[in-house]
Amino acid sequence: MISKAINLVLFIALLGIAYIVWEGLGLMSDKNIASVPETEVEQKPTRDMELGTATKQKSKRIESKVIMNDPAMSQKWGLQKMQAKKAWDVSQGSKEIIIAVIDTGIDINHKDLKANLWVNTGETGIDPITKKDRAKDGIDNDRNGCIDDVHGCNFITGTGDLTDNHGHGTHIAGIIGAEGGNGFGISGVAPKISLMILKYYDPKASGVNNLKNTIRSIQYAVDKKAHIINYSGGGLEFSQEEFDAVQLAAQNKVLFVAAAGNERSNSDQAKYYPADYELSNIISVTAVDPKTQVLATSNYGVSTVDIAAPGQDIFSTLPGNSFGLMTGTSQATAFVSGVAALVMASNREYSAADVKRYILKTGDEYPWLRSKTGTSKKLNIYKALTTLDSGVSATGVIASNVHNMKDQFVSDPNVKLQTGDAARDIANFGKMLMESMSNQKK
Numbered sequence: 001m002i003s004k005a006i007n008l009v010l011f012i013a014l015l016g017i018a019y020i021v022w023e024g025l026g027l028m029s030d031k032n033i034a035s036v037p038e039t040e041v042e043q044k045p046t047r048d049m050e051l052g053t054a055t056k057q058k059s060k061r062i063e064s065k066v067i068m069n070d071p072a073m074s075q076k077w078g079l080q081k082m083q084a085k086k087a088w089d090v091s092q093g094s095k096e097i098i099i100a101v102i103d104t105g106i107d108i109n110h111k112d113l114k115a116n117l118w119v120n121t122g123e124t125g126i127d128p129i130t131k132k133d134r135a136k137d138g139i140d141n142d143r144n145g146c147i148d149d150v151h152g153c154n155f156i157t158g159t160g161d162l163t164d165n166h167g168h169g170t171h172i173a174g175i176i177g178a179e180g181g182n183g184f185g186i187s188g189v190a191p192k193i194s195l196m197i198l199k200y201y202d203p204k205a206s207g208v209n210n211l212k213n214t215i216r217s218i219q220y221a222v223d224k225k226a227h228i229i230n231y232s233g234g235g236l237e238f239s240q241e242e243f244d245a246v247q248l249a250a251q252n253k254v255l256f257v258a259a260a261g262n263e264r265s266n267s268d269q270a271k272y273y274p275a276d277y278e279l280s281n282i283i284s285v286t287a288v289d290p291k292t293q294v295l296a297t298s299n300y301g302v303s304t305v306d307i308a309a310p311g312q313d314i315f316s317t318l319p320g321n322s323f324g325l326m327t328g329t330s331q332a333t334a335f336v337s338g339v340a341a342l343v344m345a346s347n348r349e350y351s352a353a354d355v356k357r358y359i360l361k362t363g364d365e366y367p368w369l370r371s372k373t374g375t376s377k378k379l380n381i382y383k384a385l386t387t388l389d390s391g392v393s394a395t396g397v398i399a400s401n402v403h404n405m406k407d408q409f410v411s412d413p414n415v416k417l418q419t420g421d422a423a424r425d426i427a428n429f430g431k432m433l434m435e436s437m438s439n440q441k442k
């Protein structure tokens, strides 16, 4: 009880600091406040947003060589560390892959995000009877309980108003899928993608049940055929309804990438949900700094946390066509979701469990992560994709026919690859990966 009380106090303090920071930055304005029904009262168990800390920056023009003509790319250490530039030679994602971002909403007019928003065809076009635009007719045309949900749903208002009153959701969406190659800002891990925005949390709304809205969001994502769900919140209490929703996602082959949480604790001892439900489609992600050390604030656990990814001072999109830094396991989670989208775009027949196995086997191993994660690994986009590629990678390594390379690598790790350390490493890595995957399938 004491630790819960401390957590609550910490959370309220964090919320207060976040509010002051954002208010001070002029990011919040009253006109953006969604109307909130006061009917629901939060009861235990609860789900809180892992808001983290943020600093806003002006996007500076950077003259050094950057990928895909997005000026601010060199500020994204997370992407550089993970060799994303090389990975993008393999896959840039696909508009056919839908990622549901369950968060604080998004700035739908952000120039680096709007082209990658998912569109609900059930709420667009002219209605044949009323002759009105279904996107703004105030009618729930597809009868899913949400009015005018064009790019996703706001479960606080029951409408398609996705206004982000914090900035967290906009930041997460940018890490996953800011548009690449548009000459503006950054590129997400998956430069081409469909972002389905599900708003379950609003720091300005009171009397809202975050857990209930989380469950609704998961059900919506499954109903609207998302491939991946990205979830950055959580809580310490088990919820059967939430478990059932994530299990429903598993049954529908939806991957669930969840933040390990910023409670500074060992999740093997104090479980954090939904990240720690024992379901085959969940990847639990903790955060590391540029030196690949798990952040002091991040949860860890050998049997509960799967993998680490960059989570400190991550540069991404913020409301109002701006950009800034945020820190936490939420940011790390977004990197993993982006990679999952790239892997899925390259190999459409993979199930959620396959993609999970794939990503967990392809990270870079760091001995000191052994006590922190189940895999001792940090996400590596390039490794996760080169074994799928059928072309030449940025290193000049020819990895021909590797789309169906399972047998090749098992029989001879060096076949069809140029000699050299990089080629050998990739070959050995691929062999190891495929062996471990086939062992797990037996």
Ligand SMILES: [Ca+2]
Pocket (backbone or CB within 6 Å): 123, 139, 140, 141, 142, 143, 144, 145, 146, 147, 148, 149
């Ligand atoms: Ca609707």
Ligand SMILES: [Ca+2]
Pocket (backbone or CB within 6 Å): 123, 133, 134, 135, 136, 137, 138, 139, 140, 141, 147, 148, 149
């Ligand atoms: Ca409508």
Ligand SMILES: [Ca+2]
Pocket (backbone or CB within 6 Å): 070, 112, 178, 179, 180, 181, 182, 183, 184, 185, 186, 187
């Ligand atoms: Ca861009």
